[in-house]
Amino acid sequence: xxxxxxxxxxxxxxxxxxxxxxxxxxxxxxxxxxxxxxxxxxxxxxxxxxxxxxxxxxxxxxxxxxxxxxxxxxxxxxxxxxxxxxxxxxxxxxxxxxxxxxxxxxxxxxxxxxxxxxxxxxxxxxxxxxxxxxxxxxxxxxxxxxxxxxxxxxxxxxxxxxxxxxxxxxxxxxxxxxxxxxxxxxxxxxxxxxxxxxxxxxxxxxxxxxxxxxxxxxxxxxxxxxxxxxxxxxxxxxxxxxxxxxxxxxxxxxxxxxxxxxxxxxxxxxxxxxxxxxxxxxxxxxxxxxxxxxxxxxxxxxxxxxxxxxxxxxxxxxxxxxxxxxxxxxxxxxxxxxxxxxxxxx
Amino acid sequence: xxxxxxxxxxxxxxxxxxxxxxxxxxxxxxxxxxxxxxxxxxxxxxxxxxxxxxxxxxxxxxxxxxxxxxxxxxxxxxxxxxxxxxxxxxxxxxxxxxxxxxxxxxxxxxxxxxxxxxxxxxxxxxxxxxxxxxxxxxxxxxxxxxxxxxxxxxxxxxxxxxxxxxxxxxxxxxxxxxxxxxxxxxxxxxxxxxxxxx
Ligand SMILES: [Zn+2]
Ligand SMILES: [Zn+2]
Ligand SMILES: [Zn+2]
Numbered sequence: 366x367x368x369x370x371x372x373x374x375x376x377x378x379x380x381x382x383x384x385x386x387x388x389x390x391x392x393x394x395x396x397x398x399x400x401x402x403x404x405x406x407x408x409x410x411x412x413x414x415x416x417x418x419x420x421x422x423x424x425x426x427x428x429x430x431x432x433x434x435x436x437x438x439x440x441x442x443x444x445x446x447x448x449x450x451x452x453x454x455x456x457x458x459x460x461x462x463x464x465x466x467x468x469x470x471x472x473x474x475x476x477x478x479x480x481x482x483x484x485x486x487x488x489x490x491x492x493x494x495x496x497x498x499x500x501x502x503x504x505x506x507x508x509x510x511x512x513x514x515x516x517x518x519x520x521x522x523x524x525x526x527x528x529x530x531x532x533x534x535x536x537x538x539x540x541x542x543x544x545x546x547x548x549x550x551x552x553x554x555x556x557x558x559x560x561x562x563x564x565x566x567x568x569x570x571x572x573x574x575x576x577x578x579x580x581x582x583x584x585x586x587x588x589x590x591x592x593x594x595x596x597x598x599x600x601x602x603x604x605x606x607x608x609x610x611x612x613x614x615x616x617x618x619x620x621x622x623x624x625x626x627x628x629x630x631x632x633x634x635x636x637x638x639x640x641x642x643x644x645x646x647x648x649x650x651x652x653x654x655x656x657x658x659x660x661x662x663x664x665x666x667x668x669x670x671x672x673x674x675x676x677x678x679x680x681x682x683x684x685x686x687x688x689x690x691x692x693x694x695x696x697x698x699x700x701x702x703x704x705x706x707x708x709x710x711x
Numbered sequence: 712x713x714x715x716x717x718x719x720x721x722x723x724x725x726x727x728x729x730x731x732x733x734x735x736x737x738x739x740x741x742x743x744x745x746x747x748x749x750x751x752x753x754x755x756x757x758x759x760x761x762x763x764x765x766x767x768x769x770x771x772x773x774x775x776x777x778x779x780x781x782x783x784x785x786x787x788x789x790x791x792x793x794x795x796x797x798x799x800x801x802x803x804x805x806x807x808x809x810x811x812x813x814x815x816x817x818x819x820x821x822x823x824x825x826x827x828x829x830x831x832x833x834x835x836x837x838x839x840x841x842x843x844x845x846x847x848x849x850x851x852x853x854x855x856x857x858x859x860x861x862x863x864x865x866x867x868x869x870x871x872x873x874x875x876x877x878x879x880x881x882x883x884x885x886x887x888x889x890x891x892x893x894x895x896x897x898x899x900x901x902x903x904x905x906x907x908x909x
Binding site: 376377379394396403405407409410411412413414415416420421422423424425426427428429489491493494495498511514518521522525526527528529530533534536537539540 | 715716720721728729731732733736744745746747748749750751752753754755756758820823824826827828829830831832834835838871872873874
């Protein structure tokens with residue numbers, strides 16, 4: 366009767382089912398209805414709804430990942446560095462303003478690190494139906510996702526009945542008879558998890574990704590030079606190389622989208638992107654403030670950071686550190702891509 | 712189905728049967744990835760076979776309302792017309808003819824269960840508000856009216872089954888009306904002061 370009423374009026378009672386949000390993923394939310402799980406993905410404009418009816422869910426898999434641990438390590442490092450540099454800046458009286466900004470930014474990142482640690486390990490949860498398998502990015506923290514899966518399992522078993530391991534063994538034995546046609550599950554056999562049903566294209570841009578890594582090493586050299594020798598020309602050069610590298614890394618990420626790219630390559634490229642994004646933003650921020658507070662509307666607006674002696678020490682230190690991190694990321698990333706790229710003729 | 716799921720997603724090796732439905736996590740023997748695998752009876756349900764299109768009607772059976780020569784397999788849950796296997800659309804535990812399906816999709820009440828995409832203009836408006844607020848005096852002149860128009864569109868657009876789009880749209884409308892009002896006030900004050908100097 367209730368189901369009939371819903372169908373008549375379209376008002377399905379939904380209750381939110383939380384499973385922990387994924388870091389770096391599109392925002393999404395899951396809701397429980399009497400007969401289905403609704404997953405809502407919100408983009409810039411479009412809200413897309415995915416309904417998984419309990420009678421159609423064939424399997425739920427959930428795998429613990431190390432993303433959270435890596436995130437905590439990277440965020441912790443950034444927070445510690447920002448706080449340290451900020452403290453040195455304040456203690457030496459180089460610039461109370463820059464020191465204050467760094468302390469506040471470091472504090473925010475430190476809070477984010479703590480929140481990330483408290484939320485526990487990350488995971489990847491996938492719902493499998495006859496027509497497709499879909500990762501549910503809002504079930505991405507192991508503890509909460511497991512609780513959500515328990516709720517979901519109760520609901521599915523209420524509709525379908527439960528399977529003991531013995532019953533499962535018998536059914537698998539039965540279904541793997543000679544006349545069973547193997548079902549093609551797109552994106553399952555090769556382990557590529559995707560949200561859409563389009564099969565992944567072969568990954569063919571390992572050269573582009575490797576170029577990005579080489580550019581990163583190049584950028585680290587310009588950073589190192591800027592750290593050793595202050596000068597507008599060097600700073601400009603490092604900025605140009607940074608912009609170019611960021612563009613190539615972004616292009617590599619775009620090319621990797623929905624391809625059979627090996628997971629380590631994909632992760633290395635994302636790491637490179639984030640490692641580059643931070644100095645890019647910090648530079649833009651510092652240049653902006655310097656331009657505003659020191660030489661408004663001067664010819665070298667935005668670039669007097671290195672030319673001006675006042676803040677010489679801290680930006681040099683920053684450049685040195687950025688250069689070091691970029692060098693390590695670039696070299697490691699280069700080898701990751703080299704070792705994981707598809708062999709020609711395979 | 713079960714075979715596709717009983718594979719370690721990380722190292723792609725097959726998992727033993729004992730990895731599934733154990734009410735707790737299991738770790739992969741090869742790569743020690745920790746995971747849970749739950750398989751339900753639906754995985755072993757036989758796929759329904761579609762019927763072929765060449766069956767001819769005999770005098771005993773009713774015919775499809777479009778294809779008179781084909782036997783009816785269902786009747787439309789909305790208008791009651793007889794449907795052959797080609798015309799029948801099974802949906803939400805019911806059967807529909809194509810005409811009624813289109814009407815159903817357009818229906819704001821019942822059709823909501825079929826709809827899988829909504830435009831949320833107010834979300835776009837919220838993103839546009841960001842540059843409007845960050846670069847107050849300059850870009851705001853362009854972004855604030857645009858965000859206001861989008862928020863009004865969001866207020867009137869059909870709403871999805873979850874969330875409170877009107878709350879966000881309402882807040883944005885009020886905020887941008889205030890901002891535009893402030894801007895106009897500053898503009899008038901500026902003109903008046905210039906006129907006063909003259
Ligand atoms: Zn494994
Ligand atoms: Zn009908
Ligand atoms: Zn027909």
